[in-house]
Structure formats: structure tokens, C-alpha cells
Amino acid sequence: MSKTLSIAFIGLGNMGGPMAANLVKAGFQVTGFDLSASHLDQAKAQGVAPASSAQAAAKVADVVITMLPAGKHVLSVWQDILSTTKPGALLIDCSTIDVESAHAAHRLATEHGLTALDAPVSGGVGGAQGATLTFMCGGTELAFSMAKPLLEAMGKKIVHCGEAGAGQAAKICNNMILGISMIAVCEGFALAEKLGLSHQALFDVASTSSGQCWSLTTYCPVPGPVPTSPANRDYQPGFATPLMLKDLLLSQDAAHSAGAQTPLGARATELYQRYLETGASEKDFSGIISMLRS
Numbered sequence: 596m597s598k599t600l601s602i603a604f605i606g607l608g609n610m611g612g613p614m615a616a617n618l619v620k621a622g623f624q625v626t627g628f629d630l631s632a633s634h635l636d637q638a639k640a641q642g643v644a645p646a647s648s649a650q651a652a653a654k655v656a657d658v659v660i661t662m663l664p665a666g667k668h669v670l671s672v673w674q675d676i677l678s679t680t681k682p683g684a685l686l687i688d689c690s691t692i693d694v695e696s697a698h699a700a701h702r703l704a705t706e707h708g709l710t711a712l713d714a715p716v717s718g719g720v721g722g723a724q725g726a727t728l729t730f731m732c733g734g735t736e737l738a739f740s741m742a743k744p745l746l747e748a749m750g751k752k753i754v755h756c757g758e759a760g761a762g763q764a765a766k767i768c769n770n771m772i773l774g775i776s777m778i779a780v781c782e783g784f785a786l787a788e789k790l791g792l793s794h795q796a797l798f799d800v801a802s803t804s805s806g807q808c809w810s811l812t813t814y815c816p817v818p819g820p821v822p823t824s825p826a827n828r829d830y831q832p833g834f835a836t837p838l839m840l841k842d843l844l845l846s847q848d849a850a851h852s853a854g855a856q857t858p859l860g861a862r863a864t865e866l867y868q869r870y871l872e873t874g875a876s877e878k879d880f881s882g883i884i885s886m887l888r889s
Contacts, residue, residue, distance in 0.1 A: 601626065602745070603656035605649045605672055606690070607638040610716070611662035613723040614689070614749045616641035620726075621748035628652040650679050658685045658745060665841075666696025673700055677707045685741050686711045689730070693845050694760045694767070695852070697733065701759035712738040713759065714746060715766035719833045727751040731769070733761035764849070771846035774839055774863040774880070777810040781884035784817050788888070794819050816881040830882035839880035840867045 600623070604615040607629035618625050619642035627643040628651070629635045639645050646652035653659045653676035663669050669690050680686075686704050688697070688711070697713040704711035712734035722728040728750035732739050739755045746753045756765045783806065787797045798820035802812045814833075815821035825833050843864040850857045870883045 599624070600657040601655050603627070603646070603649075603652035603659045604638075604643065604662070605629070605652060605659065605676075606662035607631075607634040607643070608662070609720050610723045611689075612638050612641070613720070614660075614662065614728075615643050617723075617726045617749045618745065619643060623745070623748065626652045626655060650676050653684075654679045654681075656684060657681060658687065658742075660687045660745075661690060663688075663690045663692075665690070666692035666699075669700055670696055670703070673703050677703060677709070680707070680709065682708065684709055685738065687714050687742050687745070688712070689714050689716055691715045691766055691770075691842060691845070692763060694763045694849055697760040697763040701734070710735070710738045710741065711759070712742045713762040714742065715762055716750065717766065717769060718750070721833055722750070730754065731756050731762040731765040733757055733759050733763060733765075767842065767846045767849050770839070770842035771857065771860045771863070773810065774843050774846075774867060775859045776808045777814070777816065777881055778863055778866060778883065778887070780806075780808065780810045781816050781881070781887050785884060785888045810881070814881055816884045825879035825881055826884075830879040830885075832877065832879040834880050836867065836871050836875045836878050836880045836882070840864070840871055843867055 602618060602623050602625045604625055604627045607615055607627050612634055615625050615627050615638055625643045626646050627638045628646045628649050635645050649672050661669055661672055669688050669692055686709055688700055701711045712732055714730045714732045716728040716730055718728040726749055729752040730746045730750045732755050743753055756762050794817045815824045816826050818826045825831055846860050847864055870886045873886055875882060
């Protein structure tokens with residue numbers, strides 16, 4: 596994809612802002628919009644041209660990327676911009692939303708003769724800043740091939756998961772696994788503490804044996820063994836608890852719709868709801884160990 600193409604990036608928050616900045620660093624022309632003036636100012640400082648509205652950004656763009664909180668926001672923005680978007684434009688949604696809304700967004704694009712891709716991400720704020728995100732993509736082969744050069748400027752692994760909605764399905768399943776595995780790791784450390792076993796001893800054993808998983812080796816929920824994990828920063832969020840709960844709720848909605856049994860996913864959802872109610876809205880999801888200890 597030519598770097599002379601114009602890109603509109605709508606949603607410049609903790610994830611979208613760094614992602615748009617990485618597109619600028621890669622040499623793409625990026626126009627951005629966000630409802631937050633401070634987010635727009637931060638993006639402007641990174642080389643993103645500010646627009647007065649989503650419609651204004653999309654009107655001049657060959658590619659429109661959205662990174663928004665929920666399906667209702669994605670559908671609202673897409674409905675607003677489609678009447679003025681360039682013919683033949685590519686629409687990429689990087690938000691994490693429900694599969695039904697993802698299908699609806701694809702239908703909207705098709706009705707207006709446009710190509711769409713759902714491409715949610717994994718990797719958190721650190722991955723957005725470092726351009727090391729994983730993109731899980733749903734859409735046609737054509738949409739995927741058109742989007743891939745852009746996604747490679749923001750991420751390290753780009754996976755075509757299938758047709759429309761498949762990217763969101765992959766993201767929901769992946770994050771349900773993450774939520775469950777983090778609770779298991781936290782319970783392991785909480786038990787080890789009661790048994791008089793040091794954090795480092797458990798880490799040295801489990802990280803090289805059958806207990807090994809990402810929640811342990813990359814995102815260890817106790818300070819010390821993995822210096823880069825949020826546990827070493829009083830659980831300042833790389834992936835905030837409300838976002839984990841959002842994804843777990845999406846997983847349970849999807850399980851209900853598909854008739855799938857996910858008892859551990861359901862229990863993890865309940866536990867993260869309880870943790871959020873303790874005042875953990877500004878804490879990383881790995882901080883749930885503090886609740887599990889008690």
C-alpha cells in the first residue's frame with residue numbers, strides 16, 4: 596500500500612494515539628479525530644493532523660481506522676462517516692467489540708460499496724507504543740491484503756482469522772483464556788505465600804514446567820520475577836481491570852449466543868466484577884491477586 600494514501604484515525608486514546616503515531620513514523624499521512632481535546636493535542640504533537648470531526652477526517656481518507664470503546668460507538672461513527680467517505684475506501688475497526696456489532700459494521704460498509712476489516716488487537720498500551728501489537732483480522736482476503744501494510748506499521752504479528760467477525764471472535768476467545776489464566780497464576784502465588792514458598796522459587800519452577808503461561812512469564816502478578824510487569828509499579832495498568840471485565844462479558848455474551856459452555860470464563864467474569872467493585876478501576880487486571888489473597 597502506497598504511503599501517499601491518506602489515513603483517517605478516529606479514536607486517539609491510550610491505544611489509538613500511539614497507533615496513529617506509529618503510522619506517522621512509518622511515513623503515512625494521518626488525519627485524526629477524538630472527542631477528547633487533550634487526546635487530539637497529544638496526537639498532533641506526534642505528527643497527526645487534527646480534524647474537526649470524524650466526518651471531516653474520513654472525507655479526505657483512503658483508509659479509515661477506528662479504535663473506540665464499544666460496538667455502539669463503532670456503528671454510530673461508521674453510520675456518520677459512510678455518506679462522505681471516498682468511494683473505494685477501506686474501513687478498519689481495531690476496537691474490541693461484540694461479534695454481532697462487527698457483522699453489522701461489515702454490512703454497513705458493503706451497503707456503501709466499501710471494503711471492511713475487523714482487526715482487534717492484543718498487546719496493551721505497551722504494544723501500541725512499541726508497535727508490537729498482534730492484530731486478529733476478519734474479512735475478505737482482499738481487505739486483509741489491503742490492510743496488512745498499515746497493520747505492520749503498528750504491530751508485529753498480523754493474523755487473518757477468517758471472514759467478517761472472525762477477528763473479534765479470536766480476540767474474545769483469547770482474552771477469556773487470559774482472564775482465566777491470570778486468576779490461576781494469582782491463586783498459585785497466593786497459595787505459595789501461605790505455604791512459605793518464595794515468589795522467585797515458584798516462578799523458577801512454574802516458568803520452566805507445566806504451569807508455564809503468558810500470565811506467569813510475561814505478566815507475573817507479583818513483584819520481582821518479571822521486572823516489567825505492572826506488579827512492580829503498584830499495578831498501574833497496562834491492561835486496566837475494566838477492560839478485562841469488558842472482554843470477559845463479551846465472551847459470555849458470545850458463549851450464550853453460540854450455545855457454548857464456558858464455566859471457567861463465567862467464574863472469571865464474576866471474580867473480575869467483584870474485584871472492580873473493590874475500587875480497582877484504576878488498577879491493572881493482574882492486581883486481582885490482592886483480592887484473591889483475602
